[in-house]
Amino acid sequence: MMKIKVTVNGLEYERDVAEHRTLLHFIRDDLGLSGTKEGCGMGECGACTVFLNGKVVNACLVLAAEADGASIETIEGQAGSFGLSDIQKAFEKNHAVQCGFCTPGMVMSVKELLRHNGKPTPEAIKEAIEGNFCRCTGYTQIIEAVLDLTGQGDLKGELKHV
Amino acid sequence: MFDDLKPEALRYVGKSEKKVDDTEKLTGEAVYVSDMKFPGMLYAQVKKSPHARARIRNIDSGKAQAIPGVRAVITGEELAYRLGLYVVDKYILARGEVRHYGEAVAAVAADTPEIARAAVEAITVDYEELPPVLHHMDALKPDAPLVHPDLGSYSYVAAAFTPKPGSNIANHTKLRKGDVDKGFAESAWIIEREYSCPSVQHVPMETHVAIVKWSSGDKVSIWTSAQSPFTVRNLFCHAFSLPHNNVRVIIPYVGGGFGGKAGIGVEPLCAVLSRKAGGRPVKFQASREEEFSLLPCRSALTYRIRTGISSEGKILAQHMTMYWDSGAYADYAVNVTRASGYSASGPYEIPNAWIDAYTIYTNKPFGTAYRGFGHVEFHWAIERHMELLALAIGMDPLEFRRKNALRPGSRTLTGEELTEHSGSVLKCIDTVAAAISYGKITKEEAGREKRTGWKIGKGIAALQKAPAMPPFTATAVIIKMNEDGSVTVNLALTDLGQGTYTSIRQIVAERLGFVLEKVKISFDCDTEKDPYDWQTVASKGLFLSGNAAIIAAEDLLKKAYAVAAEVLHVGLRDLGHDGDKVFLRHHPARSISFSSMAVGYMMPNGNGIGGPLIGVGKYIAQGLTNLNKETGEGHPALNWTFGAHGMVVEANLETGEYRVLRIASAFDVGKAVNPELVRGQAIGGMMQGLGTAMCEGYIYDKEGRLLNPSFTDNKIPTAKDLPLEVECFVVETAQIDGPYGARGVGEHSMISVAAALGNALRKATGAEILHMPIRFEDVWRALRNKKPIDNWITKSPLGSCRSVKDIPSVAD
Numbered sequence: 001m002m003k004i005k006v007t008v009n010g011l012e013y014e015r016d017v018a019e020h021r022t023l024l025h026f027i028r029d030d031l032g033l034s035g036t037k038e039g040c041g042m043g044e045c046g047a048c049t050v051f052l053n054g055k056v057v058n059a060c061l062v063l064a065a066e067a068d069g070a071s072i073e074t075i076e077g078q079a080g081s082f083g084l085s086d087i088q089k090a091f092e093k094n095h096a097v098q099c100g101f102c103t104p105g106m107v108m109s110v111k112e113l114l115r116h117n118g119k120p121t122p123e124a125i126k127e128a129i130e131g132n133f134c135r136c137t138g139y140t141q142i143i144e145a146v147l148d149l150t151g152q153g154d155l156k157g158e159l160k161h162v
Numbered sequence: 163m164f165d166d167l168k169p170e171a172l173r174y175v176g177k178s179e180k181k182v183d184d185t186e187k188l189t190g191e192a193v194y195v196s197d198m199k200f201p202g203m204l205y206a207q208v209k210k211s212p213h214a215r216a217r218i219r220n221i222d223s224g225k226a227q228a229i230p231g232v233r234a235v236i237t238g239e240e241l242a243y244r245l246g247l248y249v250v251d252k253y254i255l256a257r258g259e260v261r262h263y264g265e266a267v268a269a270v271a272a273d274t275p276e277i278a279r280a281a282v283e284a285i286t287v288d289y290e291e292l293p294p295v296l297h298h299m300d301a302l303k304p305d306a307p308l309v310h311p312d313l314g315s316y317s318y319v320a321a322a323f324t325p326k327p328g329s330n331i332a333n334h335t336k337l338r339k340g341d342v343d344k345g346f347a348e349s350a351w352i353i354e355r356e357y358s359c360p361s362v363q364h365v366p367m368e369t370h371v372a373i374v375k376w377s378s379g380d381k382v383s384i385w386t387s388a389q390s391p392f393t394v395r396n397l398f399c400h401a402f403s404l405p406h407n408n409v410r411v412i413i414p415y416v417g418g419g420f421g422g423k424a425g426i427g428v429e430p431l432c433a434v435l436s437r438k439a440g441g442r443p444v445k446f447q448a449s450r451e452e453e454f455s456l457l458p459c460r461s462a463l464t465y466r467i468r469t470g471i472s473s474e475g476k477i478l479a480q481h482m483t484m485y486w487d488s489g490a491y492a493d494y495a496v497n498v499t500r501a502s503g504y505s506a507s508g509p510y511e512i513p514n515a516w517i518d519a520y521t522i523y524t525n526k527p528f529g530t531a532y533r534g535f536g537h538v539e540f541h542w543a544i545e546r547h548m549e550l551l552a553l554a555i556g557m558d559p560l561e562f563r564r565k566n567a568l569r570p571g572s573r574t575l576t577g578e579e580l581t582e583h584s585g586s587v588l589k590c591i592d593t594v595a596a597a598i599s600y601g602k603i604t605k606e607e608a609g610r611e612k613r614t615g616w617k618i619g620k621g622i623a624a625l626q627k628a629p630a631m632p633p634f635t636a637t638a639v640i641i642k643m644n645e646d647g648s649v650t651v652n653l654a655l656t657d658l659g660q661g662t663y664t665s666i667r668q669i670v671a672e673r674l675g676f677v678l679e680k681v682k683i684s685f686d687c688d689t690e691k692d693p694y695d696w697q698t699v700a701s702k703g704l705f706l707s708g709n710a711a712i713i714a715a716e717d718l719l720k721k722a723y724a725v726a727a728e729v730l731h732v733g734l735r736d737l738g739h740d741g742d743k744v745f746l747r748h749h750p751a752r753s754i755s756f757s758s759m760a761v762g763y764m765m766p767n768g769n770g771i772g773g774p775l776i777g778v779g780k781y782i783a784q785g786l787t788n789l790n791k792e793t794g795e796g797h798p799a800l801n802w803t804f805g806a807h808g809m810v811v812e813a814n815l816e817t818g819e820y821r822v823l824r825i826a827s828a829f830d831v832g833k834a835v836n837p838e839l840v841r842g843q844a845i846g847g848m849m850q851g852l853g854t855a856m857c858e859g860y861i862y863d864k865e866g867r868l869l870n871p872s873f874t875d876n877k878i879p880t881a882k883d884l885p886l887e888v889e890c891f892v893v894e895t896a897q898i899d900g901p902y903g904a905r906g907v908g909e910h911s912m913i914s915v916a917a918a919l920g921n922a923l924r925k926a927t928g929a930e931i932l933h934m935p936i937r938f939e940d941v942w943r944a945l946r947n948k949k950p951i952d953n954w955i956t957k958s959p960l961g962s963c964r965s966v967k968d969i970p971s972v973a974d
Contacts, residue, residue: 028197033190034190034193034196034197035189035190035191036190037194037196037367037368037417038196039367039368039369039450040450040872040873041449041450042450042872042873042874044450044872044873044874045367045873047367074190075188075189075190076189076190078188078189079188079189084185084188084189088188088189091184091188092180092181092184092185092188093180094838095178095180095181095661095838095839095841095842097181097183097184097187097188097659098418098658098659098660098661098842098846099187099366099367099368099415099416099417099418099658099659100183100186100187100188100192100415100417100659101194101366101367101368101417101418102367103187103188104190107188125881126881126882126884127881127882129880129881130880130881130882131880132881133365133367133873133878133880134367134881135364135365135366135367135418135420135846135850135878136367136418136659136660136842136846137842137845137846137849138842138845138846138847138848138849138850138884138888139845139849139880139881139884140845140884140888141838141841141842141845142881143881143884157841157888157889157890158837158841159834159837159838159840159841159844159890159891159892160889160890160891160892161834161891161892161894162589162593162828162891162892162893162894
């Protein structure tokens, strides 16, 4: 066991963790922040995407011990006291959520994209969320949420009535 | 339930309202079973078979039991309970013999997952390996080992299924329509082919997980990531011989199902561990690998089709034989066989049909329901076949489809006559054909071909599906008015993300005439508090629960009107209402608010009348019948949803690589209650269909070990795999008995995507591919190694035994 100190969504935590404990299980089980999901535990699906010191990582591939002293951001830190973040609102408006299991990770990957690119093309958005599997939506409405948020709502499709 | 209302008369139905569960899911507040913990909870792990078939000689769990923190170790020998949806053929843990790779043979519950894992490692199993039967066609051979030698002693649902004891056939579904011999005799052409596809995994992002607490007095509480709370309870109670009111099933948010969570899964295992551990709650969550091999998958299929066609291009007879690979247990696979059997020709009129559909046991992970319930697999075959037939007789595939498509007056395979209200596959076909400029290469496309050196091809595939369900399938909805005049709606249909709750909220608000904000759908499903629903499957949810919701809303209003009439001293006929009050129509100032009646009205002197306002709505499928087991005749279909996909691909003829450039999809949904949700289903299903079409599938070694139980080796589509353009259309031929004219569309978007791809690729490359998934290397192989397909055409006006490859494509 070892003691680590982390800041998660602006709050400080100090905990004893086993050397082999992953950051994902630390966040979910030790801190009780269950918004971050586990889809495979092998770094393939992106459901556990969080920010670690300002960079997105798959939390299942990082050891909690490595995060000692780090600043971490999870889905629980996204909505403020005034309600949903702009990304969350865009997801809601564009019906980008189905079962919701990939959603927290997806929101984090989109946030990372928008930090570097204020007006991403559809291709850039696809690239940014490529590591986040979604089995429900077929990704299109997620991509449209990002386009809408970045002033490119005219690229959005719609259901056509014959 | 359809009133011929103009769209402008509708306030909410037909509008893309926001989903009811978005905020919880977007903030991480939504609690899934994966996220749940209870005081004293134990963690379960299972010991799995490394063999496809073996006798269990001995299991030594002594070392495991001695590990500190281990609270229960259990093996199959202790568990005589057999489970099964339709054929009761599966033990909770293997007993005596393991029947597939990855099957659970022992289980442990411990204080932590780590201890449980260590304990499972410490269990040793002595196996005597037996020769497995791996391919479903081999399993039919007379000398094949029997996967279930005791099949004759199993109980099963006799009204619908026919197991064949002494063989590996778990079910044989028959359908006989007209006179096929006569139809073939009159045919100018007779053409036969065989198509196939492998088993596929559903891949819900949340793997199967349950927590079960077996309390004193055999009271059992189950929290589970499942689709159908009442089916979990029913099967559980049957397996353990418990009274239904002893068992409570709670389903919170569910991280995807797609049919894989339709029935019962890991709940019984958690239950027996909890009982053995003195009633502590036990949680088991499948790892991703276990999701592939311990939990069920979609059945593989081999489909042989022989078709007789008149010289004018009309299908006169079709002989269809389906061989479904059930794997080790029958689960839903027998019903997939049945439902596919009565739909086997796709959306085409076949005057003379002969169908045998077999569900076959093999020593592989078992098959269950998966989005489309067999229709994805057999439409792959039937829609590739339609293409081949058209080309063989020198007709354009689109024209051939149009000529043979079901239309008002057509009779389905089971003899049901379609009407003009049944939906239109023709409109769907024509819509997607126009959308992709079928049959021509546009200027832009020609330019692209020149630029890339890749060849563009276009293909179309149509589809149909009706809900596969018992003919007496029923549901209920309860609407409870709250003190402030808002309402809370309870139902046991689950919302797995497909959005049915959002649509039902719109329907309830519409019928009540209330603002949307006043209507809440209660989220967690609970068999002790919600009214019955059969299962969340089959694209039947919106139809059945939507109708029950309408009836419940009307019941609530009727009860409110009764109180209002008494208070206002007026007749019921003179009353009207808005979102807040019931009033006298010719004198609206005389009114009474809903809130004052919601939990009982108090007269000025304090006397009470009425009582809590609760609307109850129940709905049961109308006019459906069991099918005649010899002929298949009857009425199985609540409704038919028809559709079509048009696909544009470009392919590299050297390497076999290809890209899907465009997909246009059209479905006759009757009424799009929430257009953006319909679009979400259309695109989501299309992408899942592309996964099935392009890359997914189980791969085994020769001993029956699954080689690709991970995302590393079994890819699913990512955002980068999206076609460049996706267009979604709806036709709205109102379903007269559907809620506001609607019919279901949850599964249909996945059906026929693979065939559209196969057809488009053939057009682009000439490759005739009969097996999906179509990987790049399959195209490459097909292009280099064109196998002669002689003897497939046994009769033709041009002489018999012509090879298909010699026949020019009309569209070329």
